[in-house]
Amino acid sequence: MAAMRNLLSSFILIAVLAGAGSNAAWAQLLEPGKQSRTPNPLTDSTVKPGKMILYDLETRFAKDVAARGGAAFASWFADDGVALGNGAAPLIGKVAIAKSANWSPKDYQLMWTPTDAMMGPSGDMGYTWGHFEGHSKDANGNPVVTSGRYITMWRKEPDGSWKVVLDAGANEPPAAGDCCKLPNQ
Numbered sequence: 117m118a119a120m121r122n123l124l125s126s127f128i129l130i131a132v133l134a135g136a137g138s139n140a141a142w143a144q145l146l147e148p149g150k151q152s153r154t155p156n157p158l159t160d161s162t163v164k165p166g167k168m169i170l171y172d173l174e175t176r177f178a179k180d181v182a183a184r185g186g187a188a189f190a191s192w193f194a195d196d197g198v199a200l201g202n203g204a205a206p207l208i209g210k211v212a213i214a215k216s217a218n219w220s221p222k223d224y225q226l227m228w229t230p231t232d233a234m235m236g237p238s239g240d241m242g243y244t245w246g247h248f249e250g251h252s253k254d255a256n257g258n259p260v261v262t263s264g265r266y267i268t269m270w271r272k273e274p275d276g277s278w279k280v281v282l283d284a285g286a287n288e289p290p291a292a293g294d295c296c297k298l299p300n301q
Contacts, residue, residue: 166239194210224252
């Protein structure tokens with residue numbers, strides 16, 4: 117239990133520092149193009165199984181959210197999960213997250229692509245991080261796009277399922293350039 121608390125504390129620190137954006141070293145670490153390319157798990161046979169599990173979880177999570185919106189987003193969280201939004205108070209617990217994640221996929225589309233993933237040594241916790249985009253319309257019907265970075269912490273539950281225990285995102289400023297664009301599909 118203490119090891120899990122230490123791992124959780126480390127991930128929270130990483131999320132806070134990554135979201136801070138003022139430290140040049142962190143910005144370089146997380147900006148695409150300023151680091152070596154992450155191996156493609158579909159073509160690189162050296163990718164470890166733990167990373168593949170996390171990529172698979174992210175794929176299923178994103179597909180479910182694209183189809184069902186906020187209800188799907190909340191359903192992937194553990195009962196004690198935490199959502200940290202840009203400039204918003206933390207949402208603590210699945211119930212609070214579900215109350216906030218009340219968007220319909222026809223009104224708001226949230227998409228993301230993991231840049232990398234890391235499974236913990238015990239194989240029951242890991243994290244992914246990458247880029248997200250949110251697409252909606254303003255009151256006049258004009259398209260609105262937000263983009264940024266996220267980190268998601270996953271935990272294997274006693275029943276064998278995987279749940280999100282921490283999801284944190286930080287929006288990029290409007291003039292961020294191509295920093296946080298999703299790759300063309």
